[in-house]
Amino acid sequence: MRSVSIIIPSYNSSRTIERTLDSVISQGYSEMKEIIVVDSSDDGLTMDIIRKYKNAVRPVFLKDKSSPGQARNLGVKQATGEVLIFIDSDVVLSDGWIGKIIEAYENGKIIGGGGIILDETQANNWLAIGQYLLQFNEYVAQGKNRKKKFVPSCNLYCSKEIFEKAGGFPEIRASEDVLFCLKAGEYADIWFIPEAKVKHIFRESWTGYFKNQIVLGKYILIYRRRESKGKFYYLWLWPLFLLPAIITLKFCRIVLRIIRSRPIYVVKFIYSLPVFLAGLLFWGVGFTQGVFADE
Numbered sequence: 001m002r003s004v005s006i007i008i009p010s011y012n013s014s015r016t017i018e019r020t021l022d023s024v025i026s027q028g029y030s031e032m033k034e035i036i037v038v039d040s041s042d043d044g045l046t047m048d049i050i051r052k053y054k055n056a057v058r059p060v061f062l063k064d065k066s067s068p069g070q071a072r073n074l075g076v077k078q079a080t081g082e083v084l085i086f087i088d089s090d091v092v093l094s095d096g097w098i099g100k101i102i103e104a105y106e107n108g109k110i111i112g113g114g115g116i117i118l119d120e121t122q123a124n125n126w127l128a129i130g131q132y133l134l135q136f137n138e139y140v141a142q143g144k145n146r147k148k149k150f151v152p153s154c155n156l157y158c159s160k161e162i163f164e165k166a167g168g169f170p171e172i173r174a175s176e177d178v179l180f181c182l183k184a185g186e187y188a189d190i191w192f193i194p195e196a197k198v199k200h201i202f203r204e205s206w207t208g209y210f211k212n213q214i215v216l217g218k219y220i221l222i223y224r225r226r227e228s229k230g231k232f233y234y235l236w237l238w239p240l241f242l243l244p245a246i247i248t249l250k251f252c253r254i255v256l257r258i259i260r261s262r263p264i265y266v267v268k269f270i271y272s273l274p275v276f277l278a279g280l281l282f283w284g285v286g287f288t289q290g291v292f293a294d295e
Contacts, residue, residue: 001031002102005081008037009071013089014045016201023093025056032098033081034058037089038071068153069169069176076163084163088154091198092119100196101157104145111158111181111188113151114196115141121201128202129268130275131209134283135216137257140265141197148192150181155198162187174219182227209275210282217286222293240291247284 006024010017017037024035037050040062050059060074072086083105087093097114104112116136122128139152153169156177166184169176181190203209221239228234233242258269269276 001029002083002105003031003033003081004029004083004085004098004102005033005076005079006035006085006087007072007075007079008035008087008089009066009068009075010037010039010041010046010050010089011065011071012041012043012046013039014041014043014049016090017046018049019092019201020087020089021050021053021057023091024087025053027093027096027098029098029102031081034079036060036075036078038062038066038075040064040066040071067171067173067176069180070171072153073168073171076160076168079160082160083157084160085157086153087156087198090201091116091154092201094197094199097196097198100193104191104193104196105157105159109145109189109191109193111162111184112148112191112193113139113153113156114192114198115139115194116152116155116200117141117197119199119201122204125202125204126272126275127204127206127209130272130279131202132200133254133258133265133269133272134213134276134279136200137254137261139192140257140261141194142261143194145191145193147189148181149185149190150178151190151192153177153180154200155196156181158184159188172219172222174215175223179223179226206278209279213279213282214286214289217283217288218290218293219286221287221290225290237291240288243284243287246287247280250283251280 035057037057038060039047039050041047047061076084116139118132162184165187166180170179225234258265
């Protein structure tokens, strides 16, 4: 069996971190070297919850708020396992999740990630459903194992060797998982393992939802500029001029993915369409901010 280190970045995650940690501990994987939580919370609640797990969790408390990439990199410095597993503090692992990842790893898939599903507590929450379909439509837990260019860091694993070759996560606010996977993909194929499922717990406030979409839209342009190698349509104000076409293309691609998935997702998409469209609008606001960002 492969030795495993699980690394979880955390910031003001008191609403979800307990369920996350309980789901990790209940996996019962005998070669789990450590569960490392890198927390930079300032809410006066989260750190106390993490301390309750002192016999099972190795906490790393930071004085200043860190980016997710920075927190993960710090966690890796503490890690002793051969396989590094990254999850977020707002996911709940399905039963046998580690086993499915290790099975894939043993079959030569040394970097990848699993499927993402809605948490049952949010199954009928249209705000959560809209976020799920907007953000994770490409990672619905169905189909065969297959190669991807990147997988989200809320459900990602890799060998420690690959992590070191890739140079770790870029320490930026968002899209750090995309940039990491693009670099790591130079050394090994990245695999999507749908059956290694996590339940994602989404924001339940409109303000939090909109702020998150702004951040995602902004950093998508920042990382694409970084990786574009001077392509004109990412330079100067060209992305702003092309934004209507970009949003239209994004919408159409997501709709096609949803149509090709299970019929229930089509129903959920129609049900949550106002939420979805509002999020797409604020994603566009963030994309516009990215045009003028100096990063």
